[in-house]
Amino acid sequence: MTASLPPVLEVRAAHKRFGAVHALKGVGLKAYRNEVLALLGDNGAGKSTLIKCISGVHEIDEGEILIDGQPVALHSPAAARSAGIETVYQDLALFDNLTPAQNFFCGREIAGPSWLPKGLQFLRTRQMDKDAAAVIERLKVKLPKFDAQVALMSGGQRQAIAVARATVFARKLVILDEPTAALGLRESRKVLDLVDQLRDEGNAVILITHNMEHVVDLADRAIVLRQGHKVGELRPDRSNQKEMVSMIMGAE
Numbered sequence: 001m002t003a004s005l006p007p008v009l010e011v012r013a014a015h016k017r018f019g020a021v022h023a024l025k026g027v028g029l030k031a032y033r034n035e036v037l038a039l040l041g042d043n044g045a046g047k048s049t050l051i052k053c054i055s056g057v058h059e060i061d062e063g064e065i066l067i068d069g070q071p072v073a074l075h076s077p078a079a080a081r082s083a084g085i086e087t088v089y090q091d092l093a094l095f096d097n098l099t100p101a102q103n104f105f106c107g108r109e110i111a112g113p114s115w116l117p118k119g120l121q122f123l124r125t126r127q128m129d130k131d132a133a134a135v136i137e138r139l140k141v142k143l144p145k146f147d148a149q150v151a152l153m154s155g156g157q158r159q160a161i162a163v164a165r166a167t168v169f170a171r172k173l174v175i176l177d178e179p180t181a182a183l184g185l186r187e188s189r190k191v192l193d194l195v196d197q198l199r200d201e202g203n204a205v206i207l208i209t210h211n212m213e214h215v216v217d218l219a220d221r222a223i224v225l226r227q228g229h230k231v232g233e234l235r236p237d238r239s240n241q242k243e244m245v246s247m248i249m250g251a252e
């Protein structure tokens with residue numbers, strides 16, 4: 001963290017309503033390079049809504065989002081991606097009828113040759129299979145045949161593909177919404193190692209998790225949401241684990 005650099009991401013006084021539900025009530029946050037920021041809160045606190053506003057899935061009703069100090073309008077997930085934001089959603093957005101490689105490159109397929117106009121290029125299927133396989137290999141997740149459809153895979157295998165995709169395309173900010181929720185111990189460890197790696201490569205990482213061990217092990221800073229409000233911010237360690245839990249629960 002360098003004090004002179006603006007945060008990679010800043011959210012100012014964000015409000016989001018879904019009809020009568022006021023999901024975000026003036027939430028602010030800052031995320032810095034080389035930092036893992038844990039986003040904590042009970043179910044319904046507004047965590048997923050907040051990250052979906054940062055990822056271009058929802059638009060905030062009031063407030064501001066700044067990337068590298070510049071206000072941005074993130075009207076779509078594609079706009080967020082081109083601003084350097086990679087997101088692994090809780091409700092995993094993988095397409096059942098596609099293979100892992102196709103899921104991997106969905107929306108950013110490798111095509112060629114480059115001297116042909118875009119519309120006449122063909123997909124570099126083998127290149128994409130190879131690239132996707134290489135990353136998933138790094139994750140050490142056992143997949144069924146690589147050209148199998150995603151529909152045939154377990155929750156853990158799907159999650160691994162989604163996280164792997166984010167690590168490959170990460171440029172600035174990576175958001176992981178409960179990335180270990182569907183994983184066993186060994187797979188969780190791999191994902192946490194990737195989180196470390198993403199931070200060491202200079203990204204800002206926002207990690208949503210209910211696992212306090214993971215928060216204490218990994219997060220440099222944590223913010224807590226409750227019923228759409230930001231109710232706390234601290235540097236997680238063993239000594240304030242209880243304090244974090246009571247912030248989350250709202251019990252003093």
Ligand SMILES: Nc1ncnc2c1ncn2[C@@H]1O[C@H](COP(=O)(O)OP(=O)(O)O)[C@@H](O)[C@H]1O
Nearest residue numbers: 018021023041042043044045046047048049050
């Ligand atoms: N698309 C939506 N339409 C209506 N209400 C929603 C929608 N998404 C979230 N909510 C509501 O917003 C509140 C916050 O939800 P969410 O952000 O998913 O919480 P968390 O991820 O912290 O569990 C909840 O009351 C939830 O029911």
Ligand SMILES: [Mg+2]
Nearest residue numbers: 047048049090
């Ligand atoms: Mg959620």
